[in-house]
Amino acid sequence: MWWSYQDVEEQKKRLQREIAKRQKRGEKFEVLPAPAGQKKLSMTFWGQAWCRNLESYQDYESRLPRGRSYLRQGKVYNLEIEPGKLSAVVAGSELYDTDIAIQPLPQKQWKQIVKSSAGQVGSMLDLLAGKLGDGLMKVLTDPDGGLFPKPKEIRFNCSCPDHADMCKHVSAVLYGVGVLLDTKPELLFTLRGVDQAELLSNASNIAITDLSASTGDLGGADLSAIFGIDLGTEVLPEPPAAKKAVKKAAKKKIAAKKVAKKKPKKD
Ligand SMILES: [Zn+2]
Secondary structure, eight states, rough: OOOOOOHHHHHHHHHHHHHHHHTTOOOOOOOOOOOTTTTTTOOSSSHHHHHHHHHGGGGGGGTTHHHHHHHHTEEEEEEEEEEEEEEEESSSSSEEHHHHHHOOOOOHHHHHHHHHTTTTTOHHHHHHOOOHHHHHHHHHHOTSSSOOOOGGGGGESSSOOOOOOSSSHHHHHHHHHHHHHHTTTTTHHTTTTTHHHHHHHHHHHHHHHHHHHHHTTTTTTTTTHHHHHHHHHTHHHHHHOHHHHHHHHHHHHHHHHHHHHHSSOOH
């Protein structure tokens, strides 16, 4: 079908009327803002890494440029990221509902990531800003063992008539995730069904264990004698009860985690 400039303008107006009508009915319609011009779609570490991952798969190559241009034109609305699921409304010739299912990160893979991250993630802020060591970044963004979904873990469904392959609406939504991760990088972990805090808590558990292990053998020994210094009365050897409390707290934390994991998942 050939389109004239007037046709395109008319179509735009028709869609705007449709959106206004739905908004009047109380439906939510929030456009996903994307940078215009030559600027990159994503500005931050996680957003850019997400887009790079998408572009690394040949299966998607032919459809991605159309999706990118849809996103730049502000045609993606109501992008929602939930565990294992993306959804959005995309304005094509009509308003299309696009749903994308993304398998949660396999437990084994996540455990491996947690293990590799041990002691390397300084804070949640560093993690979400991508301020991590090169080695760890490689682990997290690895196409096979990292956090991003592989094509075989992605299934999509769009209400448009294009059933042949991944349509431009799905492609626009996938790129949209990269844009959204710029402001909400934690949603990557939500999407993959994992708790990013585990990357930290693992590190802090080790710190607590190390602390109790290093003071464990001292018991009630006279620290002033050992270190040859006068500690004064306020900082006398840590009473065994306090050490026990630290160990107990660490154990409790682990136990609480186990209980939380055992809880049946609600759908
Ligand atoms: Zn579509």
